[in-house]
Amino acid sequence: MTNIGIALAVIGAACAALFAGIGSAKGVGLVGEAAAGVVSVDPSKFSKVLVLQLLPGTQGLYGLLISILMLSRIGIFGGNPAELTLSQGIMFLAAALPIAIVGLFSGIAQGRAAAAGVGITAKKPEHNGKAIIMAAMVETYAILAFLISILLIYNIAI
Amino acid sequence: MGSTTSYASAVAAVKAMESALLNYSDMEQLISAATDTEFNAIISARRGSDASAGSELADAWEVVHGYAPDCRELEMLLYKYDFHNLKAALKAMIADCEPEPYYIRPTNLDLGELSPILKAKDYDLLPLYLRETAEKAYQLLTDTLDGQLADSFIDTATLTVLQDSAEKSGNEFLKNYARITAVCADIKTAYRCARMNKPRSFLEIAIAGSADLDKEALIRAALTGTDGLFNFLDTTIYGEKARLLESSTAAFEKWCDDEVMEIARSARLQAFGFEPLAAYYIAARAEQKNLRIIRVCKECGADRETITERLRLLYV
Numbered sequence: 211m212t213n214i215g216i217a218l219a220v221i222g223a224a225c226a227a228l229f230a231g232i233g234s235a236k237g238v239g240l241v242g243e244a245a246a247g248v249v250s251v252d253p254s255k256f257s258k259v260l261v262l263q264l265l266p267g268t269q270g271l272y273g274l275l276i277s278i279l280m281l282s283r284i285g286i287f288g289g290n291p292a293e294l295t296l297s298q299g300i301m302f303l304a305a306a307l308p309i310a311i312v313g314l315f316s317g318i319a320q321g322r323a324a325a326a327g328v329g330i331t332a333k334k335p336e337h338n339g340k341a342i343i344m345a346a347m348v349e350t351y352a353i354l355a356f357l358i359s360i361l362l363i364y365n366i367a368i
Numbered sequence: 369m370g371s372t373t374s375y376a377s378a379v380a381a382v383k384a385m386e387s388a389l390l391n392y393s394d395m396e397q398l399i400s401a402a403t404d405t406e407f408n409a410i411i412s413a414r415r416g417s418d419a420s421a422g423s424e425l426a427d428a429w430e431v432v433h434g435y436a437p438d439c440r441e442l443e444m445l446l447y448k449y450d451f452h453n454l455k456a457a458l459k460a461m462i463a464d465c466e467p468e469p470y471y472i473r474p475t476n477l478d479l480g481e482l483s484p485i486l487k488a489k490d491y492d493l494l495p496l497y498l499r500e501t502a503e504k505a506y507q508l509l510t511d512t513l514d515g516q517l518a519d520s521f522i523d524t525a526t527l528t529v530l531q532d533s534a535e536k537s538g539n540e541f542l543k544n545y546a547r548i549t550a551v552c553a554d555i556k557t558a559y560r561c562a563r564m565n566k567p568r569s570f571l572e573i574a575i576a577g578s579a580d581l582d583k584e585a586l587i588r589a590a591l592t593g594t595d596g597l598f599n600f601l602d603t604t605i606y607g608e609k610a611r612l613l614e615s616s617t618a619a620f621e622k623w624c625d626d627e628v629m630e631i632a633r634s635a636r637l638q639a640f641g642f643e644p645l646a647a648y649y650i651a652a653r654a655e656q657k658n659l660r661i662i663r664v665c666k667e668c669g670a671d672r673e674t675i676t677e678r679l680r681l682l683y684v
Contacts, residue, residue: 220584231408240373240376241376243377243380244376244379244380244639245380246377246380246434247376247377247378247379247380247381247382247384248380248381248384250377250381251381251384251385252384255384256684292609298466322639323619324642325373325376325380325639325640326639326640328376328380328383329379329383329639332380332381332383332384333383333384333387334385339379
């Protein structure tokens with residue numbers, strides 16, 4: 211059963227990086243599309259729209275961090291994997307789910323909000339800050355999920 | 369996320385270009401401009417050095433279509449010009465003259481190919497929405513040699529095809545656009561026919577009908593004269609606005625254009641989809657019309673109040 215435990219933990223680590231990464235990729239891609247449209251008309255707005263494009267990228271980083279923390283915690287990096295029971299493996303998998311799921315959906319949602327914000331920057335560049343704030347609000351939920359995933363990972367007894 | 373985030377790039381580009389559209393303050397300055405040089409300077413100042421910012425309607429279309437070349441919905445906005453060009457090509461063919469001076473751009477059609485296709489009666493080479501109308505209009509024109517009848521037939525077909533296409537698309541923006549376009553055209557046609565005592569046979573060809581204005585009821589009302597027509601329209605939501613025709617055709621036409629602009633304005637808040645692109649094109653069209661109105665009115669020596677009254681609603 212120890213193999214299954216470690217396998218579940220590794221699946222959890224993979225999910226954290228995978229789904230949060232997908233969310234970020236979709237979000238950043240969408241904002242990139244919108245940003246390219248604005249820059250094609252007015253290249254001077256590149257720096258302003260770039261900030262908006264970066265916003266949905268954070269979910270992918272959170273997922274990556276959770277994945278690294280989890281792999282470190284279960285000893286994969288040291289080449290000496292911990293012996294995990296089935297229930298411990300399930301707990302690690304569950305610990306990855308907040309950032310995996312919230313990262314996926316918040317990345318996409320933040321991408322939509324930021325892409326809409328690109329429209330604000332395009333029409334009224336002086337209100338760029340408001341567009342950033344509105345898109346950044348979505349980040350709150352990704353941060354909450356990130357924190358919960360960290361707390362869970364460090365509080366699972368091995 | 370496909371359909372709900374479509375045309376993100378095109379919409380963002382169009383939003384950037386919206387800042388180059390003329391606003392009410394610019395229109396006021398244009399009305400006050402003393403010379404053509406001053407007039408053009410005001411437009412250049414607003415548009416900056418970017419020549420792509422809708423200096424002509426065809427340019428505006430090229431820009432919008434360039435950002436969303438695969439957008440079939442946008443093409444519906446040009447049906448009016450496509451059918452006009454069909455009319456021009458058919459009449460030029462009958463009159464044995466060059467159609468080029470009568471063509472309107474932008475259009476979905478390859479105008480170089482239009483005349484040869486019609487001459488060869490190779491209607492299958494035309495876009496699907498134009499084929500049946502082209503064939504029937506040619507038949508009607510050659511059978512009757514009545515240009516006005518053929519015109520009316522094609523105008524009606526424009527409205528019918530537009531409404532059918534909008535209905536098939538299922539898009540509310542397009543359905544509203546098609547509805548108001550058909551309603552305005554039908555009211556104007558019915559009014560003119562009522563004034564000219566046109567027979568039922570003509571009205572049946574000239575009136576398209578729509579969900580808001582039943583074709584048969586409108587024809588019956590138009591046959592009773594202008595009073596009967598307005599009495600009928602009073603039973604619809606268009607009664608008050610239709611009565612503008614009694615005092616001024618220009619006032620009614622302004623209302624029609626403003627209604628279309630209200631539909632376009634409904635897309636201003638959208639961050640995705642083809643609607644903001646369509647709205648930008650409609651805005652550019654209204655801007656061109658306003659510039660034409662100001663120029664013509666100034667040339668005719670119209671006063672400021674008259675010009676302002678006739679100006680169409682703006683997008684920005």
